[in-house]
Amino acid sequence: MGAVHDRRWARDVMDAARCAAALLALLLLIDWGSDRFTFWRGLLWLALALLLFVVLFPARVSAGENWLASRWLLHERRVRTDLLVSVRCLDGVSPRLLLCDALGARVRIDPDVLVKNPALWRCIEEGARKAAADGLLLCGQTVVHRLSARVDRDTALAVFKASGLE
The missing domain is CATH 1.20.5 (Single alpha-helices involved in coiled-coils or other helix-helix interfaces)
Incomplete structure (x- = not known):
């Protein structure tokens, strides 16, 4: 992929x-x-x-098989999604999703980026599911499930709206 x-x-x-x-x-x-x-x-x-x-200026988020990267103006942060140990939702003026892997890497991203890009979310969800199955993802499975439901809901609404079934 x-x-x-x-x-x-x-x-x-x-x-x-x-x-x-x-x-x-x-x-x-x-x-x-x-x-x-x-x-x-x-x-x-x-x-x-x-x-x-x-x-x-927004961060450029990209993902692939077992990785997620967030590039801002001068630096890039990358995590291994198959080695995630924590996924937390940081509330505030601008909500952020904080992903931490077993290697100590951290990435903060806007959850709306994932909601608006279902393919990007699927890459992360696949890695998070693997990390949970391996027993690594101890903190944040609820956040992953809530975000997955939100992505699915918004994607379904977009399909209904595009087909005129809203």
Whole structure:
């Protein structure tokens, strides 16, 4: 089986770029309209827009047989899904899924990436099922089952909506 990637990643990058560009345009327009625009203020607004882009830049998630990788701007984190020992859901402003393997590697990903990419989720679920069967996955089987049910539900709803049976 080959690697599976997040299908929405390019769109999410473009959305981040559009938000940063809109902020920059709005700040420059306000400065220009109030006759307070200077080179240094323009540079400050550009830096602020770049900071927003970096904050909104999504991680690129990919998976294959027994592995999951999350690549951000400068680094990549990878876990072995067949050696998972823990899968936890971290709640907060932005929920994250934390996967830890027996080798000590950790990956944090947005659960919505998995919900929107069922093929990506199937790769992870296969590895998690193998880790549970081997007795490694001691913490997080409930999280895996809940996420699996959510992926199945959303996929079924998408099929019904596409076929006009909603």
